[in-house]
Amino acid sequence: MVELLIIERWLLRSNRFHVLLFLDWIKERYDPCMIAIEGTDPHLRRLLEEDYAASLPLREELNHSGVSPRRVFLDRADEPGGALVIGNWVKIFARNVEALERLFPTLEGFSEVRAAGVAPWILEHLTEGWEIQWVSNCWLWHLPPGALQQPPALFPTHPLRSKDATLVNRHWEHGGDEESEHYLRRQIEDHPSMAIFEEERPVAWSLVHWDGAMGPCFTLPEARGRGYAAAIAWELSRVLLEMDRIPYFYTLQENLPPQRLAQRMGFRQGCAAHWFGARRRTEAR
Numbered sequence: 001m002v003e004l005l006i007i008e009r010w011l012l013r014s015n016r017f018h019v020l021l022f023l024d025w026i027k028e029r030y031d032p033c034m035i036a037i038e039g040t041d042p043h044l045r046r047l048l049e050e051d052y053a054a055s056l057p058l059r060e061e062l063n064h065s066g067v068s069p070r071r072v073f074l075d076r077a078d079e080p081g082g083a084l085v086i087g088n089w090v091k092i093f094a095r096n097v098e099a100l101e102r103l104f105p106t107l108e109g110f111s112e113v114r115a116a117g118v119a120p121w122i123l124e125h126l127t128e129g130w131e132i133q134w135v136s137n138c139w140l141w142h143l144p145p146g147a148l149q150q151p152p153a154l155f156p157t158h159p160l161r162s163k164d165a166t167l168v169n170r171h172w173e174h175g176g177d178e179e180s181e182h183y184l185r186r187q188i189e190d191h192p193s194m195a196i197f198e199e200e201r202p203v204a205w206s207l208v209h210w211d212g213a214m215g216p217c218f219t220l221p222e223a224r225g226r227g228y229a230a231a232i233a234w235e236l237s238r239v240l241l242e243m244d245r246i247p248y249f250y251t252l253q254e255n256l257p258p259q260r261l262a263q264r265m266g267f268r269q270g271c272a273a274h275w276f277g278a279r280r281r282t283e284a285r
Contacts, residue, residue, distance in 0.1 A: 075102035089116040117273045130278040140270035142248035147266035151230035160193040194236040204228035214249040
């Protein structure tokens with residue numbers, strides 16, 4: 001097992017890390033996720049080559065600055081076949097069952113986990129040692145090169161401001177507390193975002209998460225039906241493409257409106273992905 005320390009702010013700005021390391025592996029298991037990417041991320045390669053002791057000053061600097069590091073585990077350093085990211089949510093990616101089983105010891109210290117964007121076959125394997133508490137079934141949608149379609153109407157858009165995190169948090173289904181507001185403020189500060197403002201207040205917006213996924217996207221009830229969501233999604237996708245990133249997002253399988261919008265904009269439906277909460281099974285005494 002190889003443990004890597006990834007600076008959260010670097011990971012936020014390096015969508016290529018997420019795409020190269022994770023989506024490239026998913027496509028080998030799921031044909032619909034054929035996202036053509038070549039090469040090896042130089043930042044990851046350098047981290048793999050560094051001695052563990054060299055990361056100690058970095059750990060101290062992170063602790064002093066208050067920047068939260070994410071722990072990234074690879075199943076092995078030479079030709080890795082799986083990765084597990086531990087943060088507020090756990091992300092698990094693997095090429096095959098053998099790589100997945102090499103990652104399982106990483107979770108030995110956890111009695112409960114919340115996992116995001118996990119492939120169905122990985123969830124099936126986890127049920128052997130974990131009791132699944134809840135599951136949200138989603139689709140991964142991604143934008144192929146040259147496929148972006150302009151919506152019928154465009155509106156002036158501007159990035160969100162740090163102070164807008166309070167409003168975004170109030171309307172986010174996973175928000176509502178100080179921790180989620182802090183998380184959203186970090187995404188606004190470190191990621192591209194897009195919003196439509198009326199009287200200096202955002203009425204529709206979309207962000208980009210730390211792993212490069214677009215969302216949350218929301219339009220206030222009084223501003224719906226004007227095409228704001230399409231305009232924001234188009235502009236944010238355009239910005240991501242200019243940054244040499246791959247626009248992609250997850251949506252609940254039963255949530256059809258954003259999927260219809262994604263199709264009109266040129267996005268393609270990829271593989272299924274699960275968000276779930278699980279508790280480790282305990283043997284009867």
